[in-house]
Structures are given as C-alpha cells and as structure tokens.
Amino acid sequence: MSLINTTIKPFKATAYHNGKFVDVSNESIAGKWSIFVFYPADFTFVCPTELEDLAEQYAEFQKIGAEIYSVSTDTHFSHKAWHDTSEAIGKVQYPMIADPTQVLARNFEVLIEEEGMALRGTFVVNPEGQIKVMEVHDNGIGRVASELLRKVKAAQYIAAHPGEVCPAKWEEGAKTLTPSLDLVGKI
Template sequence: MSLINTEILPFQATAYRNGEFVELSEKDVLGKWAIFFFYPGDFTFVCPTELGDLADHYAELQALGVEVFSVSTDSHFVHKAWHDDSAEVGKVQYFMVGDSNGQLTNNFDNMRPGLGQADRATFLVDPQGVIQYVELTAEGIGRSADELLRKVKAAQYIAAHPGEVCPAKWEEGAETLTPGIDLIGKI
C-alpha cells in the first residue's frame, strides 16, 4: 500500500540534537516541510555516509523551510554515542530520533519483518502532514542528498503552483509542464 498522500500518524519519540535530548511528536512536524530519513542502524557502514551527506546539505534544506529527522530503532542514547564517536555523524545538526519501540518506523510501514530495524527509506512530508515523496532502497544502496534536495524543490514548486508538473530531471528555474489536452502527444 502506498503512503503517498496519506497523513502521518501520531507519535512520541526522544531525539538527540545539538548536545541535548528532545521530546518530539507529530505536532513538531506540522506547519513545515519535513524529511523522515530512516536507516537500519547506528555504528554501521552505509548509514554514516548517508547521514554525513545529508548533514552537508542541512543548511540549504533549512533555508527552504525543511526540518530533517533521521530515524533508526536505536535509542537516543546510542545516537549520542555515535554522534560523539564518528567524525561523519558528528557533523549532524538535525534531529536523530530514537525509535527503540518501533512506533515511528511502524507508522511509516518501514519495519523490516522479524529484524526490529528500519528499512533504508526517505519520506517527504508537507506542512499539512501529508506524505508527498517516498524512496525505499535495498540495504547496500546509499541515497543522495543532492537528489533529495532536487525533489524537495520540485515538491515545493508544485505545492506553490497548482496545475503545473515538473518533468524528469527538473531543476529549480527550469520549465515545467501544464497538463492538458493540447499537450497530449506533443512531448
């Protein structure tokens, strides 16, 4: 079942961010764009490269009004230890959400059956709490923050310009399309 165009479910979680533990709920997400960046586990191999790549783009995402919530089923205590131990993860300034009870991971239908770990998946949520984008990859395939940033810009453009769509490889400032009968067969 696709989660596209569904609302996020209520949740309670503790995150590590900037040297502090922070309580979060769905109320902290509403009113802004949000990325939920799920990964299998702390102290692993592909995960720190992804979190570091996302950290390198965090300021640009913040400038677009986007908050980032990385999520694994590790506890917020483990997130702090990993943040303190890894140079790559140490760059992270966004929320590192501990989901040891699996509530958030299950809310996004992203729990690996029988393993208690999240799949490697990204969800973009609009300010109304509606999921606009989902990416799910196999264990060994790392994600690109550059591509995620492009898709965030496209989603924000479409939200601000109803009736227009962004074609393949659309970049900010490029032409969009306005679907209609006169466009059929012309592309």
C-alpha cells in the same frame, strides 16, 4: 496501498539534537516541510555516509524551510554516543530520532520485523502532514542528499503552483509543464 498523500500517524519520540535530548511529535512538525530518513542502525557502514552527506547539505535544506529527521530503532543514548565518536556523524546538526519501540518504522511501513531494524526509507512530509515523496529500498544501497533536495524543491513547487508538474531532471528555475489537451502527444 501507497503511503503517498496519506497523513502521517500520530507519534511521540525522543531525538538527540545539538547536544540535547528533545521531544519530537507529529504535532511539533506540523506547519513545516519535514523529511524522515530511516536507516538500519547506528555504528554501521552505509548509514554514516548517508547521514554525513545530509549533514553537508543541511544548510540547503534549511534555506528552503525543510527539517531533516534521521530515524533508526536505536535509542537516543546510542545516537549521542555515535555522534560523539564518529567524525562523520559528528557533523550532523539535524535531529536524530530514536525509535526503539519501532512505532515510527511501523507507521512508515519500513520495519523489518525479524531484524527489528528499518529499511532505508525517505519520506517528504508537507506542512499539512501528508507524505508527498517516498523512497524505500534495500539497505545495501545508499542515498544521495542532492537528489533528495531536488525532490523536496519539486514538491514545494507543485504545492505552490497547482496545475503544474515538474518533468524529469527538473531543477529549481527550470520550465515546468501544465497538463492540458493541447499538450497531449507533444512531449
């Protein structure tokens, strides 16, 4: 069964954010667009390239009212140490959630049980707590922040414009489609 359109399960976690340890929960994210970016582990190889890419696009996500939460099964102490020692991770200004109990990784169905780490999973959650976008893939394949930003904008657009859909390669401001009998066979 897909997690699309399901409501996220309750959780409480600690994150490293802007030099502090902060609490994050399903209640604290309610009412805003949230992006959960799971990755295998701190102090690894593909992970810092992805988190740095997100950090470089973070202002664009903030402009559209979306908060990014990176998540791994490491502790919040490990997140702080990585942030303090890595040039790439030092750029991160979004919350880095610690999931050492693996609750979030299990809730989002990305936990590799035998390794105790998460797959690369990306989830866009709407203000009502429903998962609207999900992407899970092999840990050797890095993600692209600009494509994630496009997907969040598309999810926000269709949420604000019921009955419309965003076609392939849709970018903000481009034409959308309104499915109807008149459109059948004309695309």
